[in-house]
Amino acid sequence: MAERAFYWLANASYRRRQWVQLLVLGAIFTLLGGFGAFARFSTQMLGEYYLLTGETAPQTLDGQRALRQAAALRPDWVRPHLSLAQAFYSDDWYEGAIREANRAFExxxxxxEKSFAISIVGFSHMGAGRNAEALDALKLAVELDPNNAKAQTALEQLQQKEPAE
Incomplete structure (x- = not known):
C-alpha cells in the first residue's frame, strides 16, 4: 500500500509539474504574440460583424453606428468607409459622405475602389450644388476606372450643363 501511495504521489507531482510548465509556456507565448494574434483575430471578427450588421441596414442609425464601430476597430480598412459614404450620401449628408469617401480613397x-470612392465624392458635390468640384472628382473617377458607368454618365451630364452655366 505504501508503494501505491508513493506511486500516486509521484504521478500527482509529475502532473502538477506538467500543468505548471503548460501555464508558464502559455503565459510566455501569450506575451510573445499569441495574445496579440488572438486580439487581432478577435478585432477582425468583431469588425466583420459590425460591418455586416451595418451593411444590412445602412440607412438606419443603428446600421451607421455599426459601420462606425467597424471603422474604429480597423481604421485602415476601406470597406466600412465606403459603406458609410454610401449611407451618408443616401441620407443627403453630403459632407459626411465626402469625408468618408475621401478616407476610403486615401x-x-x-x-x-478608388474610382468608386471618388465618384461618391463627385455625386455628393453634385448633391450639394458644387458642380465644379463634382466635375473634377468625376473626371478622376473615370480616369481611374473607364468602366465606371455611373461616373461616366454623371460626368457627361455635368459637361453638357457646364457651357450653359
Whole structure:
C-alpha cells in the first residue's frame, strides 16, 4: 500500500509539474504574440460583424453606428468607409459622405475602389450644388476606372450643363 501511495504521489507531482510548465509556456507565448494574434483575430471578427450588421441596414442609425464601430476597430480598412459614404450620401449628408469617401480613397490601393470612392465624392458635390468640384472628382473617377458607368454618365451630364452655366 505504501508503494501505491508513493506511486500516486509521484504521478500527482509529475502532473502538477506538467500543468505548471503548460501555464508558464502559455503565459510566455501569450506575451510573445499569441495574445496579440488572438486580439487581432478577435478585432477582425468583431469588425466583420459590425460591418455586416451595418451593411444590412445602412440607412438606419443603428446600421451607421455599426459601420462606425467597424471603422474604429480597423481604421485602415476601406470597406466600412465606403459603406458609410454610401449611407451618408443616401441620407443627403453630403459632407459626411465626402469625408468618408475621401478616407476610403486615401486607404485604397485598388484603382476600381478608388474610382468608386471618388465618384461618391463627385455625386455628393453634385448633391450639394458644387458642380465644379463634382466635375473634377468625376473626371478622376473615370480616369481611374473607364468602366465606371455611373461616373461616366454623371460626368457627361455635368459637361453638357457646364457651357450653359
Amino acid at each position: 486607404l485604397s490601393t485598388d484603382p476600381i
